[in-house]
Amino acid sequence: MTISGETHMNSILYALDGHCKTLSDLCEELNLSNRQISDGAAKLVIQGYAERISVGCFQLTTGGRKAVADGCTLTSGPNAPHAKAKAPKGATLRQRAWNAMRILQRFTLADLQMTAAREGDKNPENSLNKFCGQLVKAGYLRVNRKRVQGSKPTSNGFLKYQLVNCTGEIAPSYRANAAAIYDHNTGEEVSL
Amino acid sequence: MKPNYVKTANHQRFMDGLDALEERGADECRLLVVDGLPGLGKTTILSRWAADEKCIYLRAKTEWSSYWLLEELLTELRVHPPFGYAKRFNAAMKALGEQAHNAEITGRQFAVVIDEADHISRNGKLVETVRDLADIAGVPFVLVGMGRIRDNLARFPQVASRTSRFIRFEPADLKDVKFFLSEQCEVLVGDDLAKFIHKATGGFNREIREAIVAVERFGFLNPPSSPNYGLSLADMAGKHLINDRKSGQAIFVPGAA
DSSP states (O other), X not given: OOOOHHHHHHHHHHHTTTSOXXXXXXXHHHTOOHHHHHHHHHHHHHTTSEEEEETTEEEEOHHHHHHHHHTOOOOXXXXXXXXXXXXXXXXXXXXXXXXXXXXXXXXXXXXXXXXXXXXXXXXHHHHHHHHHHHHHHTTSEEEOSSOBOOSSTTOOOBOEEEEOOOOOSSOOEEETTTTEEEETTTTEEEEO | OOOOOOOOXXXXXXXXXXXXXXXXXXXXXOEEEEEOOTTSSHHHHHHHHHHHHTOEEEEOOTTOOHHHHHHHHHHHTTOOOOSSHXXXXXXXXXXXXXXXXXXXXXXXXXXXXXXXXXXXXXXXXXXXXXXXXHXXXXXXXXEEESSSHHHHHTTOHHHHTTEEXXXXXXXXXXXXXXXXXXXXXXXXXOHHHHHHHHHHHTTOHHHHHHHHHHHHHHHHHSOOSSTTTOBOHHHHTTOEEEEOTTTOOEEEOOOOO
């Protein structure tokens, strides 16, 4: 069975404490193969906890000694914060609606639903209504003053939207925790 | 009106045309021409397809030049348009190639849709630019126009011969009109009224939708005399349905035959 380097990082880190050790020393002490020691030590070097003194000989760096003193348990990652938010993948209802907005430019909710909704979508009207509301608040859409007349006697008519800020092909995402819209095209977050 | 997309015979014609594009014999036949009179649902069908497949959708303008076309194409491709025709053309080639490659990986159909392409079809330079882009980048172009595009393109045999298929949108027949009414109208419509709507609208989607609004306005206030049959000619006799597209005259519903 192949065991990756991350599995043995911690045992190698603590075995190196205070001394410079060779591969064979570590193999004997930890009862691991040359490959396992080599992989584990390489991970420690990459993460800055150990340094290679000569071929096959390792010792802890200041950071490594501090990690041992603190009793840290090392993990394989993450090594740095994510630089960019993950764009939604696939043709979701919101992505299709955004594509439709870019094409139609001016539209009612019904136009959007007719263009973007598919059979499997759950309650597309509600979902698109929320999305349009969020985009209006964030300044991507503008609501026209004049409503489109409805055919029902008590209808208040339908809002007509206009896309006024088309920043690119990826649909903006709503972040509920921050109450904001995140634009994947520009990397900006707009508070609502 | 129910916001349902209706898959009419024109929808099927367009899907058949796309299949023909996929199964074309000659590799350079990368142009698809869609034409038909205004109000037949060309833009609705094309925009739905383009939104689904994440295609590039451009609307041609009266004063479009090759340079302006490339600028809009690059903007849609999220590439800052450089100055100079050659630089723009090369940037468009590169970006189109990347998009086509991504679409191939994800199994999507990728094309550039140019709506109101009549403006292009009259201009030799623009036609040649589209041909160059389609040929060199290997990306299909869908040209959508209003009837004259086919005749205009006939002036450019090198382009006409690269057209994989001409798709002509036709007015809806009675079956399609009934399908429209059943899918979009919130009031049940009887056969005789459906036949009159077909006759009065000439099978144009735009007019059919207007007629649906008129039928709904009347039907919500005046339920059909026979609920199982639906709203009939007699029910709506004398009511305004639509305006005639040629004369602008109001068309009123006649009494029962």
